[in-house]
Amino acid sequence: MISRRNKKLAFLLAMMLVLSIFAGCGGQAGEEEPGGETATIPVGINVELSGAVASYGSNARDGAVLAIEEINAAGGVLGKQLEGLQRDCKSIADEAMSVSAALVGENIVAQIGPLTSGNVAGSTPIMMENKIPLIAPAATAANVTVDEKTGETRGYIFRVCFIDPFQGTLMAQFAAENLEAKTAAIYGDTSSDYAKGLAAYFKETFTEMGGTIVAEEGFVKGDRDFNATLTKIKGSNPDFIYVPGYYEEVAPLIKQARELGITAPIGGGDGWDSPDMISVAGAEALNNTFFTNHYSSQDTDPKVVDFVEAFKAKYNKEPDSFAALGYDCVQLLVQAITEANSTDPQKITDALANIKDFQGVTGKMTIDEQHNPVKAGVIIEFKDGSQTVNTRIQP
Amino acid sequence: MQEKSKSWLQFLLEVIVLVLLFTLVQYALSAGLVNQSYQITLTSMCINVILAVSLNLINGFTGQLSLGHAGFMAIGAYVSVIITNFMDLPFIAGILGGCLAAGIAGFVVGVPTLRLKGDYLAIATLAFGEIIRVVLQNIDYVNGPAGIMGITKLTTWPWLYWAAIFTILIIVNLMNSSYGRAIVSIREDEVASELMGINTTRYKVLAFVIGAMFAGLAGVLYAHYFYIIRPETFNFLKSFDMLVMVVLGGLGSTTGAIIAAVFITFLTLALQKYAAMRMVIYALTLIIVMIYRPQGLMGNKELSRKTFSGIWGGRK
Numbered sequence: 269m270i271s272r273r274n275k276k277l278a279f280l281l282a283m284m285l286v287l288s289i290f291a292g293c294g295g296q297a298g299e300e301e302p303g304g305e306t307a308t309i310p311v312g313i314n315v316e317l318s319g320a321v322a323s324y325g326s327n328a329r330d331g332a333v334l335a336i337e338e339i340n341a342a343g344g345v346l347g348k349q350l351e352g353l354q355r356d357c358k359s360i361a362d363e364a365m366s367v368s369a370a371l372v373g374e375n376i377v378a379q380i381g382p383l384t385s386g387n388v389a390g391s392t393p394i395m396m397e398n399k400i401p402l403i404a405p406a407a408t409a410a411n412v413t414v415d416e417k418t419g420e421t422r423g424y425i426f427r428v429c430f431i432d433p434f435q436g437t438l439m440a441q442f443a444a445e446n447l448e449a450k451t452a453a454i455y456g457d458t459s460s461d462y463a464k465g466l467a468a469y470f471k472e473t474f475t476e477m478g479g480t481i482v483a484e485e486g487f488v489k490g491d492r493d494f495n496a497t498l499t500k501i502k503g504s505n506p507d508f509i510y511v512p513g514y515y516e517e518v519a520p521l522i523k524q525a526r527e528l529g530i531t532a533p534i535g536g537g538d539g540w541d542s543p544d545m546i547s548v549a550g551a552e553a554l555n556n557t558f559f560t561n562h563y564s565s566q567d568t569d570p571k572v573v574d575f576v577e578a579f580k581a582k583y584n585k586e587p588d589s590f591a592a593l594g595y596d597c598v599q600l601l602v603q604a605i606t607e608a609n610s611t612d613p614q615k616i617t618d619a620l621a622n623i624k625d626f627q628g629v630t631g632k633m634t635i636d637e638q639h640n641p642v643k644a645g646v647i648i649e650f651k652d653g654s655q656t657v658n659t660r661i662q663p
Numbered sequence: 664m665q666e667k668s669k670s671w672l673q674f675l676l677e678v679i680v681l682v683l684l685f686t687l688v689q690y691a692l693s694a695g696l697v698n699q700s701y702q703i704t705l706t707s708m709c710i711n712v713i714l715a716v717s718l719n720l721i722n723g724f725t726g727q728l729s730l731g732h733a734g735f736m737a738i739g740a741y742v743s744v745i746i747t748n749f750m751d752l753p754f755i756a757g758i759l760g761g762c763l764a765a766g767i768a769g770f771v772v773g774v775p776t777l778r779l780k781g782d783y784l785a786i787a788t789l790a791f792g793e794i795i796r797v798v799l800q801n802i803d804y805v806n807g808p809a810g811i812m813g814i815t816k817l818t819t820w821p822w823l824y825w826a827a828i829f830t831i832l833i834i835v836n837l838m839n840s841s842y843g844r845a846i847v848s849i850r851e852d853e854v855a856s857e858l859m860g861i862n863t864t865r866y867k868v869l870a871f872v873i874g875a876m877f878a879g880l881a882g883v884l885y886a887h888y889f890y891i892i893r894p895e896t897f898n899f900l901k902s903f904d905m906l907v908m909v910v911l912g913g914l915g916s917t918t919g920a921i922i923a924a925v926f927i928t929f930l931t932l933a934l935q936k937y938a939a940m941r942m943v944i945y946a947l948t949l950i951i952v953m954i955y956r957p958q959g960l961m962g963n964k965e966l967s968r969k970t971f972s973g974i975w976g977g978r979k
Contacts (some may be wrong), residue, residue, distance in 0.1 A: 386810060
């Protein structure tokens, strides 16, 4: 009886011990002085390092870390070194919120990330409440920076990527001006908000510029046979076919279109950006196809060439759009800190809102009043199985 | 007579302890002693406790392997947000509506599927969870895959705390009643309990509906704290997280479920800084526990009044 009681007592004591460890954690976090003078400038990097979109997050992190190292090697900002605090938000919105709160406790001056719009939304209330700016590398949904109910801009949320619908506008401009298309067909993924947004804005801009939409068709995620609809589109003989969607469906679609003898140029958005496009559709079928993207590692712009070289030297891999956008987030923040001449989050926010003609890897950008960058998009063309930059379009 | 007054005294003591704990945290919160990061952890903790305890009722006590708990949570979350944010009704209406909707869903799913056994039930409930997610993705009224953003923050400490206490009280008392005995008998041997005249389907559905309602409650509290809900939040990995808590704590132990929920919430927070090692450490912890305590931290034992009196008073 006694030994059993002791066992229970021991267990209880063990539990208390465990709890006291956690209590210890609490004390540490509270000790830091808010707003105190620090030797380094802490920047939160709250990205998806595990979970569904871990590849986006880790690439953006790599880009951001590279930028921080370059800046520190060049003497830092305002004479101080940047300190990147990397945290994993597990690709979950509530975890993104929790991570942001923890970072705020470590006196960050700004936060880079998360990547997806939903996770940025999770982080948003914490950043707004604490008045610390958040720069999103790749959150493309319109309501990330603007409250749809009130139409007000979210004061502390910024991004360096263009929003989804903008890609539709870009491609319409390109089709009407560069390709001189008069008629166009739209054949997009109707099961994704992203593709629907692209299609709607393409249609709007294309008709505004005097073009006619001769056919509007749709497919859904998982479709593999597009022959029937393509035959129908072929009959309306468009000058240009717009196919917003993801590469899983777009690649076989283009292959089948070319097999049917459709020679018209085909265009799409950044959902096309995958090596699978070439392996599935084939180099020949992809000739005369174009898509809009944030950036291309094949760009010959010296700024891009330098970035790609440095990235390859450090990580031994090709930087994708997310890496470039992550890199630009840090560079933009540094410019804002320099212009504000202060590491006070409020002053940095004010400076961010007034950034003009910032030259990033993903293009020259000016932050508008909705905290979206006004920047050029890149039109990428597939030429004999490789991506080449056709043109940059400034809106 | 003396015995009776003693149990009253104990009851009073428990109430005082509960209220004291509540007031203590409430004071710390209002005095600004708890930083934001810990406030969020506290919230996650209460929500995880509700989820783990309610899933334990289905998986642990009734012995029916359900993998669709996130689906019920999603229903509670979405219905309550529609009530509070789209219809501008008070929070309590959202809570009741969310729980009720999840309970009804539990009944609709439970009646046909609980006739299945073991793996088949697991598959059916897993499928149910996924169906809920896909359906939500295709309803434009709730913004499809993008989800609802900018939900008013209504979940506060009193709601969280008393909701968790309420959940624990209801389930503990249920398990101590004749209903609870019937439910446990189904887990131990379904054929035997049926021979004893227990309507097994009825009790299974009962446990399932109660579990679903509390999952709905957790969903309501979640939605009104974390600002955004998306169908993707409630995927099967979420159900899986809850299952981990239940198995870690010990199938069939409410105390175990609570301890595991608290433990995992803190573990998640503590590992935030070690981004690269996080999944490794998390997985290792689970493997080590499962090697040395295959029955879970608590097995099917409970910490109760009896345990404490066993320690302090030596009375059985």
